[in-house]
Amino acid sequence: MSAPDEPSIRVVLADDHTLFRDGLAQLIQTDPAFQIVGQAADGDRTVQIVTALRPDILVLDVEMPGPGARAVVTGLRRTCPEVSVIVLTMHQNSRIVQELLDCGAAAYLVKNIARDQLIAALHAVYQSPRNVLLSVSRETLGGGGDPREGTPRRLSTREMEVLRLTAEAFSNSQIATRLGISEATVKRHLTNIYAKLGAVSRVDSVRKAMAAKLIHPMIDGGGGGRPRD
Numbered sequence: 001m002s003a004p005d006e007p008s009i010r011v012v013l014a015d016d017h018t019l020f021r022d023g024l025a026q027l028i029q030t031d032p033a034f035q036i037v038g039q040a041a042d043g044d045r046t047v048q049i050v051t052a053l054r055p056d057i058l059v060l061d062v063e064m065p066g067p068g069a070r071a072v073v074t075g076l077r078r079t080c081p082e083v084s085v086i087v088l089t090m091h092q093n094s095r096i097v098q099e100l101l102d103c104g105a106a107a108y109l110v111k112n113i114a115r116d117q118l119i120a121a122l123h124a125v126y127q128s129p130r131n132v133l134l135s136v137s138r139e140t141l142g143g144g145g146d147p148r149e150g151t152p153r154r155l156s157t158r159e160m161e162v163l164r165l166t167a168e169a170f171s172n173s174q175i176a177t178r179l180g181i182s183e184a185t186v187k188r189h190l191t192n193i194y195a196k197l198g199a200v201s202r203v204d205s206v207r208k209a210m211a212a213k214l215i216h217p218m219i220d221g222g223g224g225g226r227p228r229d
Helices: 018-028 043-053 069-079 094-103 115-127 157-167 172-179 183-197 202-211
Strands: 009-014 034-040 057-060 084-089 107-110 133-135
Touching: 009 018, 009 043, 009 115, 018 034, 018 115, 034 043, 043 057, 043 069, 057 069, 057 115, 069 084, 069 094, 084 115, 094 107, 107 115, 115 202, 157 172, 157 183, 157 202, 172 183, 183 202
Parallel strands: 009 034, 009 057, 057 084, 084 107, 107 133
Antiparallel strands: none
């Protein structure tokens, strides 16, 4: 059994820019939970390394030599379905986002996100691999309100209910019980909320909802405490 302070989340990095890849490895490993177990600079090598090492997470660039990101994600979903793929790229093309999510990517992040956001996304994908995380502009998502006003996409009544209970630190199972829906439905609503608010976690979604004045800070504590990541 591993010692408590040993890295428990194994990560492979795939990007054809060596300097960026090395910097990313150093950045991720500032969190002791993560261990970089392999690196690749092209699509073929990425598939070989992931297939051999079976990491928990693959961080994948969109543009590399060899098979494109779509082919890599599709192939790995068939051969290594337990590996969560995080796409980390400069591209904010809505078609590419949708294609890669449809292929099975667990997250689509842009390279201008902050270190804390990236680390939070890695943890979120590891802890909740069936959820989808997005960090792209509202314009990329399409139909995302008026970008001049900075307004988020409209949340449905049910999504607002889920968001408020999330802000009160209720778990997914508690939210499901309160609203009389399944836990899977709660997770789906949260995924939609993240997409509409451009959030990468529960805490991030609550912060952004407060900033947009969709919800207000709790005064009496509600469900108690801060929202769970």
